[in-house]
Amino acid sequence: MTRLEMKQRKRDETATRLEGKALPTGAAWATSLRQAALSRVLDMGLPTKRDEYWKWTDPSTLTSAAPTAAELFTNDDKALFSDIDRLKIVFVDGVFDAEASDDLSGEGVNISLLSQALNTDIHWAKDLYGTLETAGQSPVERPLAALNTAFATDGVVIHVTDKVSKPVSILYRHENTTSDAVLHHVVKLDAGAELTLLENGPAAARFNKVMEVDVADGASFHHVRGQGRDHERRAVTHIFARLGKESLFKSFTMTANGILTRNEVVIELTGDDAQAHVGGVCMGDGEFLHDDTVFITHDAERCESRQVFKKVLRNGANGVFQGKILVKEGAQKTDGYQISQSLLLDGDSQFLAKPELEIYADDVICSHGSTTGAIDEAALFYLRSRGVSPQEATDLLTLAFLAEAIEEIAREDIADDVLTRLEAWLARRKG
């Protein structure tokens, strides 16, 4: 079959799959944005394992008409971020829960639901909804993000006008074993504004989430998320960010459990002296696949980007990293750094990595590294010779391995919270 025939087949299959599926209703502008998104999906076709970008992560359960059921998982651990003073917004299986949520008003920040925004004739989200997603479709297609823009039922739209110290926290609860949630958040930070956004919880049996973040000149956006611990849940998420001059974007993700997770982050540095840091730790045990796919484009001078991803895998867990730094012509003095590492706690687990650099400017520093390894035997013996048990020594070395990524979290109380969760994960697997 030729390439063209394959593409046509994909389009045909996608058309059949989406045939008769109604777009959510809304204001005329919203409907036209959704229709445009649907056209993009139909043109690209939903991804299959034959696609280069999906060769290590089978998307079939993410694209199927119905989600695969996922059992709920409960334990006595305190939920992540529960000790942090924050403004809570709760979604249960993708549906906003007003009762469990806080009042959405706050100083320096204007929050509403996407469903409301898309039903309003004049709304600032009109200029952003699907805009960064569309821009992020080139040079690599991301059909599941366009699918999200077309069919998202709700989400949060946040307009930050000032420095906001209290984090906005989106909590996802999963109660229905066959739920299929599609949420889309839009965050707009005005010049000089600041926001910390927290996300945590398993969301649904299957979760498709897009977040578009527009960071204006001198603004700072901090994002920390913990992806739900339900063992059988599946998730595909995209973050699209555009960074203005001297702005800062930091995103950190912790993933423990989950049968399938694909996190794509697409960042465009468009203003000089901007900084983008994206990092994550994942802990996989057993039937588990975690895929971090990152694409950072440097399109301005003196920008800095860092990608720091660490994975701890055991009992046949799989890790994937596809990370790219694209330095466009004229993006001089770019400082790009990328590291992806995995710690395999046994011989059954696997880590696949594709680090890429594409550079069209001549005065840049870009470094990348990727490693896969077991626990350092010399360090393990050194600890044991000092009286530390093999289990405790392994935990200590595991946390040490993750430290560089956790350091990417700016706020110490939030970093400590993440660390406590990781320790609990390790402790639960003892004995």
Next chain:
Amino acid sequence: MLEIKNLHVKLEDEDKQILKGVDLKVEPGKVHAIMGPNGSGKSTTSYVLAGREGYEVTEGSATLDGEDLFDMEPEERAAAGLFLAFQYPVEIPGVGNMTFLRTAVNSQRKLRGEDELSAGEFLKIVREKAKTLKIDADMLKRPVNVGFSGGEKKRNEILQMAMLEPKVCILDETDSGLDVDAMKLVAEGVNALRDGKRSFVVITHYQRLLDHIKPDYVHIMSNGRIIKSGGPELALEVENNGYTDLLAEQETA
């Protein structure tokens, strides 16, 4: 205290016998020096006693206060009172030196059924001991041995020894890579731990360390055996004449 009898050890993966019948008895409070040329089996002896993997004991025994060391895991040997100061201390990126020390101290206490030290108690003791070894607050904060100079690494070994208060300390070429001042500092640290009960096995190539840590006994090791034992004068003999004469003496005997 520490008693090694007719110890035979080979490499696990190769058919290569390294120790061919080592006998050594270390009484409480005594300092024994083991000297010998490269490849004689000195470091192997220390590793086997500490429990490093890769070696197979084919014959003989080693006991600490009557307990069979080879029946214990490395961490159990440590808790029983055995300490090995490594020739090449291991760097552990990401683990703070202080965390490392506290984990070690409390793990041993736990294994011995004692209460763990509180953060405050621990801090007080470690600061005091670090001071005498000229280990500054920065070295305690940094990751274990990462970016430490040779002297700092060895001082850090002695600090661990001071914190863990073992019964028997084995120092594996602690003088290697040290200049005279660094060696003196390490020797002072060791001497401060001599309390009449704690014993030491000092493995070294050179007499110079023994000028600072005065041994009660000196043993010469060659080809997997202790070929000669004596008092401190034996170390001087080695220093003056090298090992050649001693080895030749052994061959003709």
